[in-house]
Amino acid sequence: GDSVTQMEGPVTLSEEAFLTINCTYTATGYPSLFWYVQYPGEGLQLLLKATKADDKGSNKGFEATYRKETTSFHLEKGSVQVSDSAVYFCALTETGTASKLTFGTGTRLQVTL
Amino acid sequence: EPEVTQTPSHQVTQMGQEVILRCVPISNHLYFYWYRQILGQKVEFLVSFYNNEISEKSEIFDDQFSVERPDGSNFTLKIRSTKLEDSAMYFCASSRDFSHGELFFGEGSRLTVL
Numbered sequence: 001g002d003s004v005t006q007m008e009g010p011v012t013l014s015e016e017a018f019l020t021i022n023c024t025y026t027a028t029g030y031p032s033l034f035w036y037v038q039y040p041g042e043g044l045q046l047l048l049k050a051t052k053a054d055d056k057g058s059n060k061g062f063e064a065t066y067r068k069e070t071t072s073f074h075l076e077k078g079s080v081q082v083s084d085s086a087v088y089f090c091a092l093t094e095t096g097t098a099s100k101l102t103f104g105t106g107t108r109l110q111v112t113l
Numbered sequence: 114e115p116e117v118t119q120t121p122s123h124q125v126t127q128m129g130q131e132v133i134l135r136c137v138p139i140s141n142h143l144y145f146y147w148y149r150q151i152l153g154q155k156v157e158f159l160v161s162f163y164n165n166e167i168s169e170k171s172e173i174f175d176d177q178f179s180v181e182r183p184d185g186s187n188f189t190l191k192i193r194s195t196k197l198e199d200s201a202m203y204f205c206a207s208s209r210d211f212s213h214g215e216l217f218f219g220e221g222s223r224l225t226v227l
Contacts, residue, residue: 004155036218043117043218044156044204089156099144099208099216100169103156 002027002094006104009087013080013111021075021107023064023090031092033057033066033073034101038087047075047088080111115139119205119219126195127227134190134222136205145188146206146216147180149173156204162188195226 007022025031035047035057048057053068062077073090090104118137126132138145147159160170162180179191188207192199202223206216 038218041220043220044206044216045218046215049215091156099146100158100161101148101156101216102158103148105153105155106150 002031002092002102004090004092004102004104006088006090006107008105008107010108010110013109015082015111015113016079017111019075019077019080019084019109021088021090021109023073023075023104025071025073025090025092027071027092027094029094031094033064034091034093035062035064035073035075036089036091036103038089038106040086044089080109082111082113085109085111115217117205117207117217117219119203119222121222122220123223123225125225125227128197129194132192132195132199132224134192134203134205134224136188136190136219137186138188138205138207139209139217140186142207142209142217144168144208144210145180145182146208147190148204148206148218149201150204150221151198151201159190159203192224195224197226200224200226 003026032051034049036044037047038044048059050057050066056065064075087106089106091101120135145162150156160174161168177193202221204221206218
């Protein structure tokens, strides 16, 4: 079946550092790809999404590009802030199952001053 | 901003006991879901629910699990006879429509089975 693989955490960065969290997927068909974020004490929130190859999702300074040739959807941010400390989940929906998400394990990001 | 709320935040139970996890979805949402995450593992889909019936379920969602929307606002997950391997964080989610992955999640209910 379809699956998502994320880089292991935790990732610890200093404020203003560049962030990359790797995500690769295995899917038949043409999945939609997502990044969800969970801040401490809150539920998972949709951060950004891309629904077809070469689409770039972006929100709050975060970006991810749907790369079909490398089956990847890496999350990037040019300059992280302490408030970005959270757990980040990469996910996909399989073709034909619009809201059944397949998640990765999540990557914890800790940003320090 | 509307949010999905879940109770309890943490429940400890003995193996074999019944557990009910409760969720209040966002009020104008029509689709409801349960996911779970065993510690260190992936967030896994359990079940989706629409129009008072299950629309899809995973192989994890066996006869020990059931879902209900008893009163038009709550959405519950019942585990009939808990096992050690049911220990996990359970997330409820809702969406306005079958909206291509844009789900709104609660904070989760941590279940510990002893």
